[in-house]
Amino acid sequence: MSKGNAMRNNWRDCKAWKDFGVELSTTNNEAAKLFDAVLTQYVGWYDDDSLGGLEKSVEKMIGNDPNFVMGHVIKNGLDALGTGRSYYLDKDFQAEVQTMMDLGKSPSTLPREKKHINAVKLWAQGEMTEACLVWESILEENPLDMLALKFAHDSYFYQAHHPQMRDSIARVFPKWESSMPLYSYLYGMHSFGLEECNHYAEAEKVARKGLELNRNDCWSTHSMAHVLEMTGRSSEGIQFMSSTENDWNVCAMLACHNYWHYGVYNIERGLYDEAVGLFDTQIGPRAAKSGAMLDMVDACSLLYRLNLEGIKVKDKWREFNEVCKDHVDDHILTFNDAHFLMASLGAGDKSAADKLLTSLKEFAKGTGKGDNQKISKEVGVPLCEALVAYDAGDFAKAVSLVQPIRYKIITIGGSHAQRDVFNLFLIHAALQSPQKDHNRLARILLTERKALKSNSPLTDRLISRAMAVHADG
Numbered sequence: 001m002s003k004g005n006a007m008r009n010n011w012r013d014c015k016a017w018k019d020f021g022v023e024l025s026t027t028n029n030e031a032a033k034l035f036d037a038v039l040t041q042y043v044g045w046y047d048d049d050s051l052g053g054l055e056k057s058v059e060k061m062i063g064n065d066p067n068f069v070m071g072h073v074i075k076n077g078l079d080a081l082g083t084g085r086s087y088y089l090d091k092d093f094q095a096e097v098q099t100m101m102d103l104g105k106s107p108s109t110l111p112r113e114k115k116h117i118n119a120v121k122l123w124a125q126g127e128m129t130e131a132c133l134v135w136e137s138i139l140e141e142n143p144l145d146m147l148a149l150k151f152a153h154d155s156y157f158y159q160a161h162h163p164q165m166r167d168s169i170a171r172v173f174p175k176w177e178s179s180m181p182l183y184s185y186l187y188g189m190h191s192f193g194l195e196e197c198n199h200y201a202e203a204e205k206v207a208r209k210g211l212e213l214n215r216n217d218c219w220s221t222h223s224m225a226h227v228l229e230m231t232g233r234s235s236e237g238i239q240f241m242s243s244t245e246n247d248w249n250v251c252a253m254l255a256c257h258n259y260w261h262y263g264v265y266n267i268e269r270g271l272y273d274e275a276v277g278l279f280d281t282q283i284g285p286r287a288a289k290s291g292a293m294l295d296m297v298d299a300c301s302l303l304y305r306l307n308l309e310g311i312k313v314k315d316k317w318r319e320f321n322e323v324c325k326d327h328v329d330d331h332i333l334t335f336n337d338a339h340f341l342m343a344s345l346g347a348g349d350k351s352a353a354d355k356l357l358t359s360l361k362e363f364a365k366g367t368g369k370g371d372n373q374k375i376s377k378e379v380g381v382p383l384c385e386a387l388v389a390y391d392a393g394d395f396a397k398a399v400s401l402v403q404p405i406r407y408k409i410i411t412i413g414g415s416h417a418q419r420d421v422f423n424l425f426l427i428h429a430a431l432q433s434p435q436k437d438h439n440r441l442a443r444i445l446l447t448e449r450k451a452l453k454s455n456s457p458l459t460d461r462l463i464s465r466a467m468a469v470h471a472d473g
Contacts, residue, residue, distance in 0.1 A: 008181060009050070011036040020180075021144050025108045026068040034061035036181070038074055043150055043185050045218050045254035054078075054253070069109050072100040073116045074147060080124040081154050083293045086330040087124040088369070097124050112138055116148065126332070126370015128155050136168065143172035146182050153189050157196075158333060158413045159371070166193030184213035188220035195226045196415060203227050215244070218251035218258060225261035229417045232455035237265040249282075256286040260298040264305070264417065268458045272311050275302070284316065291323055297339040300324070301421050304342045308421075308428050317346030325349065328356040331363045334372060334380035334412040338422075341384050345391040353391075357384055375411050383409065383422070390429050398429040399438045423449070431466055442466050 011033035017024050024032055037048060038057045047053035051060070058078070061071045076097055079085050085093045097120070103109070104117040119134035135152040138145050149172060156165035169190040176183050187210030195203035204227045210220030221244060228237035241262040249255045259282040266275040279302055287295035299320050303313050324340040331337060337360055344353035362368075364377035372380075386401035402409075402425070409422050423445070430442035443466050449459045 008036075008040050009048075011040075012181070022142060022146075023110060023112075024068075024070055025106075025110050025113055026065050026070070028065035028068065031061055031065035031068045031071060034064060035068070035070060035074065037061075039147055039150075040182065042074070042078065043146060043182055044216075044251065046216075046251040047253070067103055067106070069100070069103050069106070069113050070116065070147075072096070072103060073113070073120055076100050076124065077116075077120045077147075077151055080120060081151065081158075083158070083330075083332045083336060084291070084327070086327075086332055087126070089329060093124070097121055112142060112145070119148075119151065123151075123155065126368075126372055128159055128371045131155060132161075132164070139168070139172055143175040144180070149189075153193075157192075157415070158335075160196075160410045160413045160415075160419075162193065162196035166190070166197050166199075169193055184210060185217060185219065186210075187213065188217050188223055191220060191223035192226065195223055195230065198230075200227050200231050211244075211247075215247045216250060218248040218254045221248040222254060222258055222261070225258060226415060226417055229261065229264065230453070232453040234265045234268040234457070238262070238269070241265070252286075252290075253292070254294075256283055256290070256292075256295040257298050259283050259286070260302055261417070263302050267302075267305050267309060268456065270309075270457060270461065272306065272309065275306060276311065276313070279303070279306075279313075279316070284319070288319055288323075293327075293336055296320060296323055296343075297336060297418075300339040300342045300346075301418065303346060304339075305421055305424065307346065308424055314346065314348070317343055317348075321347035321349050321352060325352040325355075328352060329359045331360060331368055331372060331376060331380075334375050334383070335414045335418075337376070337380055338383055338387065338412065341387050345387060353388060357381075357388060360384055379405050379408050379411055383412070386429070387425070390425065395429045395433040396435050396438060399426065399433050399435075399441065402426050402429070403441065427462060431462070431469065439466075439469075 012020065013029040014024060014027060014032045017032055026032055034057055037051055038054065038061055041048055041054045041057060051057045058075050062075065065071065079093060087093055100117055101121060104114055115134050115138050119131045123131035132152050132155050135148040138148040152168050153165060156168065169186060173186055173190060176186060187206050191203045191207035191210060194206060203223060207220045207223040210217050224240060225237060228240060248258050259278055263275045263278040263283060283299055283302055287299040303316055306313050321343040324343040327340055341353060341356050344356060360376060361381055363373060364381050368376065382401045382405055386398040389397040389401065406426060409419055427442055427445050430438045433439065446459060446463050446466055
């Protein structure tokens with residue numbers, strides 16, 4: 001990290017944690033300090049090179065005290081919320097969660113820590129909503145528990161529970177003081193909740209305050225990117241991401257996603273070479289290197305948007321399909337499933353696409369558990385069937401599958417900006433359908449889109465296309 005970044009390196013020991021008001025049951029000062037270091041890297045989305053990065057910090061933390069309950073909580077929570085390990089398919093993960101639960105039976109385990117254990121177990125088992133209720137109960141008693149706050153924040157994002165994401169931060173903000181460790185990060189988190197609830201002016205104000213306190217706060221940068229996207233300020237977005245690039249690209253865990261925003265601005269303006277360049281130099285390599293689910297879905301999303309715009313990117317799909325097809329049976333998030341399918345279809349891997357769809361249907365029928373089982377049944381299956389139909393050239397079928405559920409797609413999670421790929425998908429399918437009613441639907445959807453964001457070059461291009469192709473409609 002660069003100088004002047006407000007990043008921390010003065011880690012809290014057992015007494016400091018107790019004095020702060022968030023006591024830990026470990027008596028190992030080094031484990032307590034490393035817990036602080038892990039939490040800080042997680043909240044800041046970066047790897048502290050002096051500690052060997054986040055994963056190495058976790059390893060050292062557990063190594064210093066193998067019985068450290070909160071050490072296991074943050075480790076398992078990070079694995080669960082990373083959405084790359086399925087509790088039901090990964091026996092090692094099951095064993096790690098069980099170890100955490102067994103350690104929690106110790107008489108020294110604090111009541112707050114027992115709640116943390118329960119929340120992580122629930123999330124790993126697919127009960128995301130229930131897990132959030134537990135984290136909120138922790139925050140009611142202790143609003144300074146940043147781990148509960150951050151786990152809840154990320155979970156609300158995964159579920160597109162936007163008011164909850166906004167209110168969760170708003171409730172605790174007054175209890176924090178500016179001198180407290182990690183205080184500045186509250187601004188980016190609060191800003192993102194405001195933005196997803198369409199409070200754009202306030203979200204921008206709060207994000208700029210976060211960046212004023214810490215220019216390397218990539219979550220505040222991320223929230224600003226959303227504000228500029230949703231308000232149609234794509235030229236300003238390109239300038240903002242470009243001028244601050246060296247501030248936020250040092251946060252490796254979110255840099256790929258912020259480059260995705262950068263790429264989406266370029267697609268919006270029809271600057272396809274620039275978007276492809278960002279993919280080739282940043283998004284693609286970063287996703288391939290990390291294999292992280294957030295990075296993988298970003299890579300798939302940008303390629304799919306380029307596909308919709310008529311840009312040939314088939315040769316770029318194969319590398320990501322190789323990673324995605326290892327997760328076709330996970331069904332942790334419907335959002336992930338849809339993007340994994342995009343990769344299989346883009347790479348022309350019919351076998352992987354068929355396997356994912358078959359597995360998803362079985363999961364949705366009732367073999368699956370947790371919140372995502374219902375979402376998969378109501379939205380995941382028809383959405384993925386529509387992607388397959390579109391790929392096969394059956395645009396009418398794609399429309400008939402997605403149109404009835406388009407207002408339910410929000411339940412698959414992610415942000416408004418991320419889910420917009422499905423709005424565009426429906427418009428493109430309706431434009432190409434042989435049915436006149438679908439062609440009319442395309443024009444109606446474009447009218448809606450223009451009303452929501454009048455200054456969108458992409459929407460204007462699609463309106464011109466609709467008028468040219470269906471002038472007699």
